[in-house]
Amino acid sequence: MKTFFQPLLQVRPLALCFFSLLCLEFIQLFGQAVKDVETEALGLKDIANRVAETIQSRYPEDPLSIMLMASLHYNQGQSNQATPWLEKALERQPKMVDALLMLAKIAREKGDSESCIDYCRKAMVLGAPPPVWFEMMVGAHMDVGKAADILAEFEGQLEGVTLPPDAEYILGTARMQLRQFQRAKDHFLRVVHFMPKHTQAYFGLFMASQRLGQTQEAASFQKTFAQLESSDRQRMMENNRKKEELSGLDLVRDSTLKTLMAAGQIFQGKQSHKEAADCYQKAIELDPRTLSICLAYEASLVASKRLQAGVEFFEQRQGQHPENILNDYMLGRLETRRGNSSMASEHYKRVIAMRPDWAAGYRAHAELNMLHNQGLEQARGYAAKALALEESPEHYYLLGVACIKLKDFQSATSAMEQAVRLRPEDARFRSLLNQLKQQKTPLP
16 A cells, blocks of 8 residues: 655655755754744843833832833733832822723733723823723723613713724624614724724624624625635734744834833933933834834933934944935934034935935925025925925925025915914914914014
């Protein structure tokens, strides 16, 4: 009887030896990769632990320092160790909303719905914005069979309010639990309006329509749900084929990044700008493509008057990663602050060349030109390009200022009218528009 293995047994011994060597090499490489991942994860955890412990030892009674230790443990999956730190933070500062909300999350994760509700209510009283507690509150009430109570409480407050899709989804789920099928359907429809590939919302629409006797609609929603669910399953299978160690490493990187950013903010608040800059540098090395981290680093350099250190840092990174436009962008900003306008211009030109679809590059160059009252026509062109790529009140304002400097007051007025339309509460925009309408010639 011929077996699957017989053809393999007929292969020459040399080929079998070669195949065995290949397998051995693969096992060795995979084992080394796992070791490398584990080594990096341990190193990142050590960085996070050391910076948090440094801040705790230096500012032991500061609620923010205590909160950092709590966040460190929570982000590393150690909620039991986070809880005592959160309680200590609340002893020092009873109105610390972040501590209450983290305790609410921990309670929810443990299935303690009543405690979750209690912590959320305390945070609500202290003015915590709805997005951070809304889903927990509704979900916890659903868990204890009190969905009707919380929906009745929020009924008037939600009228005319545009909610994020996640909030609409949980409201739809709550309405389904209460057998309010039409209202549930309305919530799910709003979800798919903003998120057309929200698989579970389509399942909700299928179930709600079915309960309402809307057979044709239910069938259509069921078909869409099945298609999306199949795609989701395929993605899940692909993700599962990835090394679990690497996905775990991503979580460690994210946790360490959060710790470094929080530590940097605490150091900066204590006027320890050098330590803050060190935290932000490490954060940039972990996440080199997030502009907000680079700007936080820049602020610490400005406060400590260490612009040269920042230039050296980004020049080194530029040499190692020339494809990352943020290196040139930040060098342009730092050289502008140092008064080196020609060097700043060269950096911004490279940013524009590498990313012609990024509004920030055009905006930065326009601001540089206007700062020195040079190349004003070019500045207007850059401002217009930034606006074309990203409509915002700031870009209308930038264009308006460029037009004022060119004494084109009619175009400036038109631009500022648009800025005010988009952000009527901004006094700066209204003031400049009023001056233009009074036929004055302000020069910001």
